Amino acid sequence: MKQNDVIAGGIFIALGIFIFTQTISYPSPEKGHPGPGLFPNILAILFIGFGSTLIFKARKPLSKDEMEIASGPKRVSNALFVLGIVALYVVLVNSVGFLITSAVLLFVLMKKLGVTLLKSAVASIVITLFINLMFSKILRVPLPIGILGW
Numbered sequence: 001m002k003q004n005d006v007i008a009g010g011i012f013i014a015l016g017i018f019i020f021t022q023t024i025s026y027p028s029p030e031k032g033h034p035g036p037g038l039f040p041n042i043l044a045i046l047f048i049g050f051g052s053t054l055i056f057k058a059r060k061p062l063s064k065d066e067m068e069i070a071s072g073p074k075r076v077s078n079a080l081f082v083l084g085i086v087a088l089y090v091v092l093v094n095s096v097g098f099l100i101t102s103a104v105l106l107f108v109l110m111k112k113l114g115v116t117l118l119k120s121a122v123a124s125i126v127i128t129l130f131i132n133l134m135f136s137k138i139l140r141v142p143l144p145i146g147i148l149g150w
Contacts (some may be wrong), residue, residue, distance in 0.1 A: 005058035012051030019044035036123040078113060082150015086107050 001077025019040050085105055093101045106124035111117070135141040 001115065003013065003060045005054050009051040009054035009058065012047045012054065016047030016051065018042040019047065081112055082109065093146075094144045097148060099132060100145040100146060101129055101144075102131065 023037040023040045023044070024039035026040075027035065029038070031137045085108065088102060089105050092105075106127060108119050110120035110123060115123070132143060136143050
């Protein structure tokens with residue numbers, strides 16, 4: 001597992017560096033506008049940062065409890081559950097709507113992965129509202145409205 005984390009971290013760092021090298025030739029931003037290289041550069045920084053974090057955490061030895069969690073049927077069932085939730089989200093989001101689908105499925109996912117009831121409820125609502133604010137209000141990207149009209 002540790003070796004996989006180091007390899008994955010290295011791939012993320014390499015991908016982040018590749019994104020940076022590809023966006024150097026993008027036009028410079030106009031006055032008051034971020035320019036076309038802003039989001040790819042943010043993505044590159046995140047890739048490099050998370051890749052470095054993954055490599056750093058791989059150096060730390062696992063405790064006995066973490067070793068038991070890292071291997072076993074629960075790990076596989078959690079991975080399959082996440083895939084199922086994503087598939088269910090894709091099926092439901094257009095008919096039910098972004099706000100309801102996102103909040104409910106995030107809540108269910110967090111509960112399944114062991115987060116407390118209160119934290120799951122608060123986090124799913126806050127994350128859903130934040131994403132809605134960012135995309136529909138600030139970036140003006142239409143999100144599925146759904147059955148309730150919001």
